[in-house]
Amino acid sequence: MTPRPWISRRDRRGIAQALVLTLLLVLLSPVRPASASVNLLVNAGFETLDSTGFPLCWERSGWGDNTYTFDVDHPGRTGANAMRITVSATGGGDRKAMMLENPSCAPNVTPGHQYDLSAWYTSTTPNTVVTAFRRDVAQGWVYWTDLVSLAPVTAWTEVSVRTPPVPPGTEQVVWGVTVYGTGVLRTDDYAMVDATQPTPDLSCSAGEACAKGAWKVMPFEAPVRGIHAVVLHDGDVLLVAGSGNSEETFEAGAFTTAIYHPRTGTFTDVPTPADLFCAGHVQLPDGRVLIMGGNKDYPAADLSHGYKGLRDSYVFDPATMSYERVNDMSGGSWYPSATIMGNGDVIALGGLGEDSSGTVATQYFDYSEERWLGIGEANQTWSFWGLYPSMILMRDGRLFYSGSHVFGNGLPGTGSSIYDYQAGTITPVPGLQNKDERDQSMSVLLPPAQDQRVLTLGGGNIDTNPDANALTDIIDLRQPSPAHTPGPPLPAAKMYVSAVLLPDGRVFETGGALHNRADPVFEASMFDPVTNTFTPGMAVDPVPRGYHSSAFLLPDGRVMAVGDNPGDGSFDMRISVYTPPYLFHGARPQILGGVDTAWAYGSSHTVTVDGPILRAALIRPAAVTHSSDPNQRFVDLPMSVDGDEIGLNLTSNPNLAPPGWYMLFLLGTNGVPTVAEWVRVG
CATH class of the missing domain: 2.60.40.10 (Immunoglobulins)
Structure with a gap:
């Protein structure tokens, strides 16, 4: 958990003495069963002080290089005391008005319950947030979540927030207000009450669909090959094929795109300016789609060259349903990744260049200027990241390369790393299993993003073509030195796996194949990030979904699946839609x-x-x-x-x-x- 300042022996002795002197207060502490509307906190108004003059059951918490003071302010919002934190200089880190991690001070909680937290505060800085930690049976005290940001206010103001459901294995929680910038924070009159709603009637009359969900294959086919799929902010789906892995189509220059309208089951054809087959794409802050690279040429019959990457780049505008050219990238890119950054800019890495060799340039799109920076303008490490490397934005602005990629072996070394664009550094990350058999695995940032945990699922190797694996790896990127740890195995081994984040916080995995462009796997399961377990036996898409397939969430909570391109060169144009079990369990909230x-x-x-x-x-x-x-x-x-x-x-x-x-x-x-x-x- 977050480091804390060292507590002296004198402070510990003072706390112990104060605990003895306030036995009655301790007896009223949250060791009793939680019940609604009862404040579960000890010394919530700071009126009882320990021998050091600091509020009993609260601590001077925080970490990092900052200059600060904790003291008791008089008067409080009510009563004599309030807690005050003054941070006069900071080089990183924070200070926290946090209750003590002590069995007699920290409130007991019930897994699955939710709690309403409230406190009164004044603050001179916007850099404040309500933070919670939890005591896990297996791990001890660990960070739980940041709950709400606080605006600067000069008069006493109440903040209230409801926690997510308490995770399994959690016995107690502590929480308080964190300051991570310079300023003065005062807090007083904390409260925590059990806000759990009665368990609703979850009866279901839909048979197997109640537990497994159900698939429906649409009574029409897509007019284009679903190589790329983008859910637009009007709820429509952009399907981009380019040449669609067809050399005949490439030679004819017959490049295709269509927009699927799920509400009507209709399609709109879109003129396609170049072969955007195996391009990269990402949604920009304004809802347009930046598409970079694509296919300049297929491999030569005499093997003099392989696939060649395009320099071309376009922005697709949903409002006009058309492509607009932006400046070229600094080099060709076929199979590049694209990650949006916290400032709205885009970093593209990996892929093959115009000469069929691996692209080693970092390519950077400046959103405010709407252009790709020149090769000398972007920070460079001249590193090759493979094809479609999974580059996930971390909470501190760095990129995590999970080890998921396309085509053959993983990268040298550990096969996974953290890339700092600003510093130009690459830090290896250990622990990824069988890095050379994670070809067309899939990696997802698990719900919620605040937890910074990534799950990597399955994979194979199209060069050596072993049986695909059922491996999963989980990594916690909040740790000082993150490392992959083995997760539970997939219910079935597969590459070309699709993983979709659902509104209930679970991950639906579906589709896949056992070998390169062959042997489809008809299996689907649900992964629960809270328990780190798979529930196997979900309903199975009747359409094979291997190479060039995708599954993704629709705005109505269903999952759509497209594509399959087996080794015989055919392409399955059918569209499948999955209705998850939750949609069979009663009326939707409105x-x-x-x-x-x-x-x-x-x-x-x-x-x-x-x-x-x-x-x-x-x-x-x-x-x-x-x-x-x-x-x-x-x-x-x-x-x-x-x-x-x-x-x-x-x-x-x-x-x-x-x-x-x-x-x-x-x-x-x-x-x-x-x-x-x-x-x-x-």
Whole structure:
């Protein structure tokens, strides 16, 4: 967990003495069973001080290189005392008004329950956030989550927020207000009450679909090969084929794109300016789609060259349903990755260049100038990252290369690393299993993004073509020295696997094949990030989904799957749609009235609903190809609840929720999500 200042023996002795002197207070502490409307906190108003003059059951917490003081301010909002933190200089780190991690001080909690937290504060800095830690049976005290950012205020102001459901294995929690910038924070009158809603009736009359969900193959086919799929912020789906892995189509210059309209089951053809087959793509902050590179040429019959990458780059505009040319990249790119950064810029890495060799340049798109920087303008490490390397933006602005890639062996060394664009450094990350057999595995930033955990699933190797594996790896990027650890095996071994983040916080994995472009695997499962377990036996897509297949979330909470390109050169044009089990468990909650569409970082927004809500989240819409969507993420929205009005609190960190359009989902206590509302972050 976050480092804390050393507590002297004198302080410990003083705390112990104060605990004895305040036996009655301790007896009223949260070791008793939690019940609704009872404040579970000890010394919530700071009125009892220990022998050092500091509030009993609270500590001087924090880490990093900063200049600070903790003291007791007089008078408090109510009573004699308030806690004050003054940070006069900071070189990193934070200070926390945090309750003591002591069995008699930290409130006991019940896994699965939610708690309403509240406190009063004044602050001279916007760099404040409510932070929670939890005591896990196996791990001890660990960071849990940041709940809500606080605006500067001069008069006493109450902040209230509801926690997510307490994870399994959690015995106690502590929480408080964190200051990570210079300024003065005062807090007083904390409260914590059990806000758990009664368990709703989860009966279901849909048979197997109640537990497994159900697939439907659409009664029509796509007019283009679904090599690339992007969910646009109007709910339509952009399907890009280019030449679609057909040399005859390439020679004819018959490049194709279509927009699928799920609400009507219709398509709109879009003129396609170049062979965008195996290009990179990412959604820009304004909802347009940046597409980079593609196919300049297929391999020569005499083997004098392989695939060649294009320099071309385009922006697709959903408003006009057309491509617009932007300046060329500094080099050709076939199979490049693309990751949006916290400032809205884009970094593209990897792929093959115009001469069929590996691209070693870092290519950087400046969103404000709407252009690719020149080769000398972008920071360079001259490193080759493979093809479609999975590059996931971390909360501190660095990129995590998970080891998921396309075509053959992984990179030399550990096969995984952390890339700091600003510093120009690459730090190896240990622990990835069988790095040379993670070809067309898939990696996802697990829900919620605030937890910074990445899951990598399956994979194979198209060169040596062994049986695909059932390996999974999990990494916690919050650790000082992150390392992969083995996760639970997939229920079935597969490469070309698709993994989709769902509104209930689980990951649906589907599709795949046992060998290179052969032997489809008909299996699907659900992964629960809370318990780190797979639930096997989900309903299976009846259409094979191997090479050049994708699955992705629709705004109505269903999952759409496209594509399959086996070794005989054919392509399956059928579209399948999966209805997850949650849609069979009762009525959807409804968001009543309009929703603000413009969301600034650190802001709060109120929505009105027609029933009790368990959780709220933003999910970034898909831009997926070749088992790769490094920008897919689920951002928790801590809630404050007042009857049918739900306050939603957005993180202040743009690296956790990069700017752009998101699907806003609210999850009812029956586990059923709303239809998404679209909001623009940034």
